Amino acid sequence: MIAVETEFPLLPAGLRAPRPAERRGIRRDHVRLLVIDRETETVHHSSFDRLGDVLRPGDLLVVNSSRVLPAGVRAVRASGQVIQLRPCVRRDGSWDALSVQAGPPFENIPLAGGETLRIGETAVLVVGRRPDIPLLWRLRVESACDLDLILRHGEPIRYSYVPEPLPLDAYQTVYASKPGSAEAPSAGRPFTWELLSALRRQGVGLAEVVLHTGLSSFQDDDFDEEHHLFEEWFEVGPETARAVNDAGRVVAVGTTVVRALESAATWEGRVLPAQSWTRLAIGRERPPRAVGALLTGLHEPQASHFDLLRAFVREPLLRRAYAEAVEQGYLWHEFGDSALII
Amino acid sequence: MNQLQGKVALITGASKGLGQAIALAFAREGAALALCARGELALHTVATECRLLGAEVLAVPADVANPADRERLVSLTLARFGGVDVLVNNASTLGPTPLPLLTDTDPEAFEDVIRVNLVAPFLLSRSVVGGMLLRGSGIVINVSSDAAVNGYPGWGAYSAAKAGLDGLTRVWAAELAGSGVTVASVDPGDMDTEMHRAALPDDDPAALARPEQVAPAFVLLAAGGAPGSRLEAREFMEKVGR
Secondary structure, three states: OOOOOOOOOOOOHHHEOOOOHHHHOOOHHHOEEEEEEOOOOEEEEEEHHHHHHOOOOOEEEEEEOEEEOOOEEEEEOOOOOEEEEEEEEEEOOEEEEEEEEOOOOOOEOOOOOOOEEEEOOEEEEEEEEOOOOOOEEEEEEOOOOHHHHHHHHEEOOOOOOOOOOOOHHHHOOOOOOEEEEOOOOHHHOOOOHHHHHHHHHOOOEEEEEEEOOOOOOOOOHHHHHOOOOOOEEEEEOHHHHHHHHHOOEEEEEOHHHHHHHHHOEOOOOOEOOEEEEEOOOOEOOEOOOOOOEEEEEOOOOOOOHHHHHOOOOOHHHHHHHHHHHHHOOOOEOOOOOEEEEO | OOOOOOOEEEEEOOOOHHHHHHHHHHHHOOOEEEEEEOOHHHHHHHHHHHHHOOOOEEEEEOOOOOHHHHHHHHHHHHHHHOOOOEEEEOOOOOOOOOOOOHHHOOHHHHHHHHHHHHHHHHHHHHHHHHHHHHHOOEEEEEEOOHHHOOOOOOOHHHHHHHHHHHHHHHHHHHHHOOOOEEEEEEEOOOEOOHHHHHHOOOOOHHHOEOHHHHHHHHHHHHHHOOOOOEEEHHHHHHHOOO
16 A cells, blocks of 8 residues: 555546547547656647657657456346446456446445355356455356456446446557456557557557556545555566667556566566566656656546656656646546656 | 468358358468357357367357447457457348349348448457557458449349448558558359358359368468459469469
């Protein structure tokens, strides 16, 4: 658990992007881009599709190619009550999952150790609470392929600022190809292949890692503020490790990429091929060693995300950037605008 | 015999006809297969035959026109094999038979044909091309028809869909030029299949090609990329000397 003091004002509710750019009448790569330049200590305003203006040949963009699952899974209790299970950590037929209402506001629903739930025809045994994160339930899923179960009975996890359900496709990046995330690795969502191809032609490299995300919220504000850490699966292949070690500047697309690369980095900042679970938290106490710059979505200062940003930017500049973004009406969260810390 | 060793192929409409023949031919050449069709029993039979030929097979009963089924097909395939090297958009429907004239075509049946034969191949391609582009290799093969270029009475919906699919193929190919990912459409010619019999019950089956005679063209394409964006299977085979 990491305590984070935040003196930031709350984000005005109207700035939470309720739907993807394409459903707001603009292309996905035409969201706004807040550029935070650490060298000049300046903040300027651009558009995501102008990313090439601030990158240079030899830079390496590293994306998370994880594909989002419909990880809000419909389940039925013995009483007939319909709930939604949100698997946060999945391994070998065992889930650590949140149990919430089947519809908004998706509040937590306590289960009973020993009770049996059903997902479709499949039995799910509630083992008990996860000791370190008691809002997560240890479940034993009696299925040869729990992925198939999720794909058959799930819908995308949705938060209250997204008013209507969206198709899963709306959450995917254009390169999503490794199924396994509970929530969208949304920093890369604004990319189009048109932009990625143009950047490649400009001499910017492109490499992938995989980090399957867990849940960003346990649907309990007080609990969320305690920043409970849990393990997430990541993969850094040999080609990516090589590209990162040879790159001029490594630009992580999203905090998930930072966590994956840093989990695979030696203390001198050399990245080795790796696949494992990680619960590494990057922050001021553990600054990045391999990643040089960060492209990210805008998330609330209260979010644990923010502690990671402070590992990249000195706090006064970050505060100034956030204040400008709010003043300029930038949109926040997974369907919102972007920021580049360069 | 091992032209497709190490490759992963996703084939739709794999339970019968040309799809089945392609699945078996790919299995013989060492490909790992993700097979999809609506008919579960027939699909599992083909999957078993492919396994007997030594292939690793994932069989996913799914309707390509259904978005949730499509996502399940793509995600299960990617999770099992890590990627897709070859996508064969083979599943297609004629719509109601006997084939009606356009004036007599039911609007819903028309839309259904467009959904299965045109929209589904586009969306499936879109789902797997992202991963192919990241790796810088892959091929999408769309199964076309001479109905795409000729106006045969009764073939309105099918013809419109296949012409649209050819158009998509050309644009995909132009947009992806130089990326390492190729997209081609193949006109397999007239074959003795259940679909052909439903459309033209009076044709003499002996005068028609068998699907297994056409499948090698798909093996060659999958193994070596496409020399152009629209190919006629017979011509292509002659060109490469088979």
